C-alpha cells in the first residue's frame with residue numbers, strides 16, 4: 001500500500017502543477033479583462049483544491065508512517081536531522097514548503113468562492129502564483145543533490 005500511495009503522490013504532482021498553471025492563466029486573463037469569475041474558473045479551482053488536499057492526506061500518511069519523516073527524527077534525533085541536508089529535506093523542508101503551498105491554494109480558492117469581481121481574480125492569481133513557486137522549489141526533482149526522485153512514478 002505504501003508504494004502505491006507513493007506512486008499516486010508522485011503522479012498527482014503533475015495534476016496539481018497543470019491545474020495551477022491553468023488557474024493562474026485564467027485568473028490573469030480575468031484580472032486584465034475585468035470579467036467576473038465564471039463557473040469554469042470555479043471548477044478548475046475546486047479540482048485544484050481537492051487535488052492539493054488529497055496530496056496533503058497522502059503526504060501526512062507518508063510522513064508519519066514512512067521512514068523519512070517522524071521515524072527519521074525519532075531514530076536520529078532532531079539535532080542530527082537538522083545537520084544532514086538529505087534528512088532535513090525529507091523530515092522538515094518538504095512538508096513545510098508543501099504545507100505552505102497547500103494553504104496558499106486554499107486561501108486563493110476561498111477568495112474566488114466568496115467574490116466574483118476582478119479583485120477575486122487578482123487575489124487568486126497571486127496566491128496561486130506563490131503556491132506554484134513554492135511547489136516548484138520544494139519538489140524532489142531528479143538530479144537534486146541527495147534527494148532527487150523520478151520525474152514520473154516508476155521512471156528511473
Ligand code: HEM
Nearest residue numbers: 010013055056059060062063066068069095098099149150
Ligand atoms: C503539492 C504538494 C506536494 C507535492 C507536489 C509533492 C511531491 C512529492 C514528490 C514528487 C515525491 C517523490 C515521490 C517519488 O519518490 O516517486 C514526494 C515524496 C514525499 N512527500 Fe511529497 N509532495 C507534496 C506534499 C507533501 C506533503 C504535504 C507531505 C507531508 C505532509 C509530503 C510528504 C512526502 C514524503 C514523506 C515523501 C517521501 C516518501 C517516501 O519516499 O517514502 N508531501 N513528494
